[in-house]
Structures are given as C-alpha cells and as structure tokens.
Amino acid sequence: xxxxxxxxxxxxxxxxxxxxxxxxxxEDYRGREMGSDSDVDEYDYLMSDNNKVADxxxxxxxxGKDIQGIPWERLSxxxxxxxxxxxEQYKNYENIPQSGEGSEKECKTTKKGGMYYEFRRNSRSVxxxxxxxxxxxxxxxxxxxxxxxxxxxxxxxxxxLSCNKSEVLNVSGHVAPREKxxxxxxxxxxxxxxxxxxxxxxxxxxxxxxxxLICKYLDRPGVSFCTRTTYDDNxxxxxxxxxxxxxxxxxxxxxxxDCGVRDFDMExxxxxxxxxxxxxxxxTSLSPDGKLLVIVGDNPEGMLVDARTGETVxxxxxxxxxxxxxxxxxxxxxxxxGNQDKTCRIWDIRNLSKSLTALKGxxxxxxxxxxxxxxxxxxxxxxxxxxxxxxxxxxxxxEQEIDFFGEISGMSFSPDTExxxxxxxxxxxxxxxxxxxxxxxSYLDAII
Numbered sequence: 167x168x169x170x171x172x173x174x175x176x177x178x179x180x181x182x183x184x185x186x187x188x189x190x191x192x193e194d195y196r197g198r199e200m201g202s203d204s205d206v207d208e209y210d211y212l213m214s215d216n217n218k219v220a221d222x223x224x225x226x227x228x229x230g231k232d233i234q235g236i237p238w239e240r241l242s243x244x245x246x247x248x249x250x251x252x253x254e255q256y257k258n259y260e261n262i263p264q265s266g267e268g269s270e271k272e273c274k275t276t277k278k279g280g281m282y283y284e285f286r287r288n289s290r291s292v293x294x295x296x297x298x299x300x301x302x303x304x305x306x307x308x309x310x311x312x313x314x315x316x317x318x319x320x321x322x323x324x325x326x327l328s329c330n331k332s333e334v335l336n337v338s339g340h341v342a343p344r345e346k347x348x349x350x351x352x353x354x355x356x357x358x359x360x361x362x363x364x365x366x367x368x369x370x371x372x373x374x375x376x377x378x379l380i381c382k383y384l385d386r387p388g389v390s391f392c393t394r395t396t397y398d399d400n401x402x403x404x405x406x407x408x409x410x411x412x413x414x415x416x417x418x419x420x421x422x423x424d425c426g427v428r429d430f431d432m433e434x435x436x437x438x439x440x441x442x443x444x445x446x447x448x449x450t451s452l453s454p455d456g457k458l459l460v461i462v463g464d465n466p467e468g469m470l471v472d473a474r475t476g477e478t479v480x481x482x483x484x485x486x487x488x489x490x491x492x493x494x495x496x497x498x499x500x501x502x503x504g505n506q507d508k509t510c511r512i513w514d515i516r517n518l519s520k521s522l523t524a525l526k527g528x529x530x531x532x533x534x535x536x537x538x539x540x541x542x543x544x545x546x547x548x549x550x551x552x553x554x555x556x557x558x559x560x561x562x563x564x565e566q567e568i569d570f571f572g573e574i575s576g577m578s579f580s581p582d583t584e585x586x587x588x589x590x591x592x593x594x595x596x597x598x599x600x601x602x603x604x605x606x607x608s609y610l611d612a613i614i
Contacts, residue, residue, distance in 0.1 A: 167300055167404055167423050167446050167464060222288040233288050234570055234595050252551060258508060258530030265487035265507040273509060273526035280566035282543055282555050283586045283601035292324050292331055292598040293317045294575040294589030298361050300490055302533040302547060303405055305576030306365035310584040314365040326600050335382055344388035347435035351392045366408040369432060371418050373403025379420060391435045398424045405449040412456060421447040441476030451492040451501060462489035462503050480518040484511055493535040502544060504532030510546045523562055528552050534576060538583040547574045553588055
C-alpha cells in the first residue's frame with residue numbers, strides 16, 4: 167500500500183471537486199456567471215452547513231432536485247456533460263501500469279437498470295472524510311437508522327431517524343484507556359491519524375497510521391483498550407474486521423502494512439494470533455464458519471488461508487494489480503475481491519483455479535465490497551462517483567448503478583439489509599447518502 171496520504175496524492179478528486187467544476191471544463195462551457203447578487207446570497211444560504219434546506223429528501227428528488235443538491239441549472243455545464251468529463255479525466259491509481267486495460271477483456275457485461283435500493287436522503291451536515299486515498303472503509307451501519315463514520319479527527323454517530331449527529335470518539339488530542347488490561351498501552355496516543363474503522367454491535371475499533379488500535383465499547387464511557395501492533399516504520403493499519411466466534415466471543419482482525427495479520431480476543435483484550443505474509447496486507451475477510459481467511463494486499467495474487475494456522479490453502483490468481491477489498495457471501499461458498507485493476511472478482515471455494523466472474527468499474531479501483539446479510543445483494547464501491555449493487559441471486563447479471571459526484575469514504579448495508587449508506591468526501595458537497603431497500607408491496611396497491 168502506498169505511503170501517500172490524501173494531501174499528497176494526485177489520485178484524490180481535488181481537481182474534480184464540484185467547487186471547481188467550471189475550472190475543469192473546456193472554454194466552450196466557461197464564462198456564465200452564477201447570476202445576480204441575490205442569487206449568490208440564496209445559493210450561499212442553501213449550501214450553508216447549518217441549514218437543513220441544503221439536505222435533499224426523497225420527495226424533493228422525485229420532483230427533480232439533484233440528490234446532492236448541485237444546482238445544475240446555475241452552472242455552465244449539464245450534469246451529463248460533466249459526467250462524461252469525469253469519466254474521461256479521472257486518474258485511477260495503479261501500482262502496476264495499465265492493469266485496468268489488462269483486466270478489461272475478462273470482464274462480464276452486466277445489464278444496468280436494476281432498482282434494489284431507493285434514494286431516501288442526502289445529509290450534508292454529516293461530513294464524511296478520508297485520510298488515506300486507498301483506504302475506504304470508514305462508514306459502518308449498526309441498524310437501519312444508525313451509522314458511524316469518520317469526520318476529520320472524530321468518529322460520528324448519525325441517526326437517520328432523528329437527523330441528529332453526535333461525537334463518539336475524538337482522537338485530535340490525547341486518547342487513553344480507562345480500563346486496565348494486560349498489553350494495553352495505558353499512556354494511550356496523541357493526535358491519532360485514523361486510517362481505517364470498524365463498528366459492529368457494541369464495539370468500535372479504529373486503526374491508525376502508526377499501527378495504533380483504539381477499542382471502544384459504545385455502551386461504556388471512554389476507551390477500553392489501546393495497543394500498537396508494531397513499531398516498524400511501515401506500520402499503517404489498513405483494515406479491521408470485527409467478528410464473533412462460534413462460541414460467541416468477540417474478536418477482530420487487523421491487517422497491516424508490516425505484512426502482518428493479527429487476531430485480538432476482545433473478551434480478554436489479548437492478541438491471540440499473528441500471521442506473517444510476504445507482502446503488505448491491505449484487507450482480510452473471515453469466512454462465516456470461521457475456518458478460512460481471504461488475504462489480499464500488495465501483490466496481484468491473493469491467498470485463501472487456514473484461519474487457525476495461517477497456512478495457504480490456495481493462491482487466488484487472476485487480478486492484475488494490488489487489492490484493497492474482500493468480502494464473503496453469507497453462504498460461505500463464494501467471496502469477492504476488489505482490485506486496482508478496476509475489477510471485482512467472484513470466487514468459489516469449490517474451484518479456485520480461476521474466478522467465477524469479473525465485474526468492472528467505471529472510473530477506477532474497487533476499494534470496498536459489502537454483501538447484504540441475506541446474501542441477496544453485493545455492493546462494490548469505486549474510489550469516486552459510483553457504487554454498484556448487484557443481484558447475487560440472479561448470478562450478477564444485473565446491477566443498480568448509483569451515480570453521484572465525490573470521493574467515496576465507505577459504504578455499509580444495515581444488518582437487516584433495509585438501508586445502504588454511502589459516505590461522500592468533497593469540500594463543497596461532502597455528505598452521507600442514504601438509500602432504502604425497495605419492496606414490492608403489491609397488496610397495498612390493491613387497497614389503493
């Protein structure tokens with residue numbers, strides 16, 4: 167994984183942000199001013215962080231308002247033309263040159279037009295942010311109304327029911343554990359730069375650039391546990407996954423740039439496993455039965471390994487670049503990996519000689535993958551602008567393409583599959599997008 171952060175990377179959308187939309191266009195599309203002074207004042211009023219008019223509701227979207235509140239009628243370019251410009255100009259980060267071109271011929275052609283999740287709300291008072299341009303797992307839903315995300319140095323809880331946000335954890339200053347556990351760094355950390363996040367049930371785990379791990383139970387005051395995975399220079403925590411063992415014990419795995427994967431028992435607050443691999447590990451996913459681990463990182467080949475011993479079961483050969491995402495289908499037979507070659511590959515443990523299929527993005531790397539808990543849908547997120555939701559039951563033949571503008575900080579299905587949240591990072595239009603599962607209640611139509 168690159169050592170670059172957002173401020174240093176050319177592959178974040180600074181030059182593509184909506185604030186500068188007119189500067190990106192050809193001369194033919196420049197020059198038209200916003201309008202009168204009163205128009206500008208109205209625009210500033212509408213875009214104010216403190217004004218809920220800036221949010222977009224489902225009712226407003228049905229009447230034609232842009233879901234992000236972008237006033238296309240006031241800009242010197244249409245949405246369609248700007249979309250085309252983005253597709254042509256967006257720079258996909260590659261560690262292996264032309265990896266996207268190499269993978270294209272293997273990709274499945276899918277039918278677009280699926281409608282599985284409907285737009286509910288865009289909340290612009292919720293500013294989702296990113297610290298590292300390759301790590302996009304910073305949004306987690308714990309119910310259909312509750313979502314946690316990074317916003318600068320804070321972990322924020324957002325309730326879509328009350329439209330209120332609250333700060334859960336602030337790492338801008340000094341953070342130290344209130345509880346005493348063997349192996350916990352009682353001195354804590356100062357100004358932790360959070361690179362990745364996981365929230366499940368009552369547990370929140372934040373990983374940092376220097377190998378920091380901060381663990382907090384949402385129903386307890388303060389922080390419960392702090393540790394540093396390594397003091398190596400190459401220490402960044404790339405991903406965290408929280409899971410429960412068959413006995414019900416809560417664990418989490420941390421994937422690090424020092425080539426290590428570590429498993430922590432959160433009942434005892436202890437490190438219980440430490441596996442080492444030949445290259446930096448960017449993401450891991452544990453199979454539903456707890457027996458297998460998908461390992462992906464700074465190598466085109468991934469690995470399926472024994473979760474108990476760390477021994478390789480089978481290499482995963484097919485991608486053309488480094489991978490940053492993985493996820494298991496709830497059936498435990500298939501899983502997905504996301505790569506900088508712009509593809510998501512689906513694998514079947516019964517035949518790992520090659521992937522079942524390859525699904526292609528529009529702009530760039532597949533940086534985040536999620537399955538709904540019922541296994542019906544799989545969502546994959548590109549670095550910006552596009553989240554694709556596939557009908558898994560239909561063999562990934564059809565997809566819903568969610569189209570917007572901005573870098574994607576993360577996405578999450580709610581545990582009951584009813585909601586899908588997407589974090590959008592942009593200086594002007596940064597927000598949290600909320601979608602609700604579409605249901606066909608034909609009996610209601612009959613009543614009407």
